[in-house]
Amino acid sequence: MNKFKVTLLVAGVLSALAGCSNTTNNNELKQSAVTTQATQNANQQLNTLVEQYFVESLQFSPLFATYIGYSQYDNQFIAPISEQNRATQQAFYKDYQQRLASINKQQLTGQALLSYEILERDLALTIEGFQFPSYLLPIDQMSGAHNDFAGLGSAQSAQPFETFQDYENFISRAQGFVTWLSSVQEAMRQGIEQGIVLPKALAEKLLPQFQAHIVTSAEQSLFYSPIKQLPANFSAEQKQQLTKQYSALIMEQLVPAYAKMSEFLATTYIPNSRETVGYSDLPNGKAWYEYQIKQNTTLSLSADEIHEIGLKEVSRILNEMKTVKETVGFKGDLSEFFTHLRDSDEFYFDTPEQLIAAYEAVKLKIDARVPKLFNIVPKADYIVKAVEDFRAESAAGASYQSPAPDGSRPGIFYINTFNLKAQPKFLLETLSIHEAAPGHHFQIALQQEVESLPEFRKFGGYTVFAEGWALYAESLGKELGLFTDPYMWYGRLSDEQLRAMRLVLDTGFHAKGWTRQQGIDYMLANSSMALSDVTAEVERYIAWPGQALSYKLGQFKIQELRDYCKQVLGDKFDIKEFHTQILIDGALPMPILEAKIKRWVEKQQ
Structure with missing residues (x-):
């Protein structure tokens, strides 16, 4: 029920009882209206805050933004690794933590309450994580924006290649990748100095991922794939321009960047990577793993x-x-x-x-x-x-x-x-x-x-x-x-x-x-x-x-919750409805999921 309907409902009830001499009932109704309004206000505050948080947080994750359809970020890459950029992110999360704390949690209900609990936990955990130097291990053989970038540039992923502007956007994104990759190399060099490096077996697996993109002609490159499927409605001039731009991008920017990173891995990083494999062998590694x-x-x-x-x-x-x-x-x-x-x-x-x-x-x-x-x-x-x-x-x-x-x-x-x-x-x-x-x-x-x-x-x-x-x-x-x-x-x-x-x-x-x-x-x-x-x-x-x-x-934990529901509800337990309850509110931290399911069970009894 929306705010307008609730307000009309409360006003109608108060009007119908206006002639009643029972002032106690009137006072209770007025208090109920105040409480309802406070809840609506708190819920609206929370909903506005989380929407602002999400939209503003995309500035730190432009590739993710592309994957979920926020096309205004299609021309951007992740900001370079630097102390200033880390400080900017940390300040962002602390600011939202303070803004969230200003909302009265006790007045929240339904999805707004769940959102509060989730964001409260997420922000605290994210801020806690800044004490650990994960930026010194920015990529590995399993993950990293270097592989995401290659997937996007293959024209087989989320990066759109339908309009002329789409093609221009990827050129800008690629230039951002080159800058980011240079900062990755510098961060890994700092990692060597501080004894925070990948195990040798992992570092060695990184090398072929970069060498694969060192080609002798643009046509051999994965990043030439968008040119091989230029839309038919592009003019001959547009096709010629983009072909020239992508060839230059590949041979003058991307291939040199991949070659430089490959040389760094082969001659500097791999020789200085570690023989041990666990986080417990890193500085403050026990706390980091916890x-x-x-x-x-x-x-x-x-x-x-x-x-x-x-x-x-x-x-x-x-x-x-x-x-x-x-x-x-x-x-x-x-x-x-x-x-x-x-x-x-x-x-x-x-x-x-x-x-x-x-x-x-x-x-x-x-x-x-x-x-x-x-x-x-x-x-x-x-x-x-x-x-x-x-x-x-x-x-x-x-x-x-x-x-x-x-x-x-x-x-x-x-x-x-x-x-x-x-x-x-x-x-x-x-x-x-x-x-x-x-x-x-x-x-x-x-x-x-x-x-x-x-x-x-x-x-x-x-x-x-x-x-x-x-x-x-x-x-x-x-x-x-x-x-x-x-x-x-x-x-x-x-x-x-x-x-x-x-x-x-x-x-x-x-x-x-x-x-x-x-x-x-x-x-x-x-x-x-x-x-x-x-x-x-x-x-x-x-x-x-x-x-x-x-x-x-x-x-x-999910099986434990199913067993709990079956035990408490008995014949009332419906497996289809249980699955709906697990899935319908999206992914939740396990303690929040457990509390939610137990509230649902209480309502069924």
């Missing part, structure tokens, strides 16, 4: 607690894998079964095309069964696509990219076809559930489509919520009528085992002094994963401390 745990999981758990949870889960899942081994009649031990699954050609596809086609077929099967457990589905569809060649070697086995908010681009379920032996057939169902429906695609696309959510929540998120939901979604497979083949069920266990091992390895690397090889050996001993996949996973956990903890811990 912050990463809190940031990624939103939970108050220590590294030791998480490590023990992981060890128990790995053991439990191994026992379930033994049951599958016996079900399919394999005569050897579990280690031999793992080898059989790794090495037997029957479990793998012969071509990338077969792999993609198989996932497209699974998509149709799952889409038909989702209504059994859900009463809401996203309007946006998703497609299955191979990971681009330029990033395939270092990319994860699968990933998801959200659809364009305006519906102009579907979601993308990326499958890495770089090594077919890292993509077994028995993972088809569980990986599709996780990355697409009803996993990431459902959660992220729905979040973008909920009209009542403020923008900072619609396009924000929490790893523990997103990945926890996707892993929880995998657990719904049997309820959806999937996993009827024992090998497909093994695929589910294999995926769950991967997430359980992450609890052990992430904490092992960053809190317990584990080596890279120790992590590889542990994963090979407890799974049937290919060595190439294991290596990429291990190096991912080393690069992203705390991120890999979110999957299992998030799943545990």
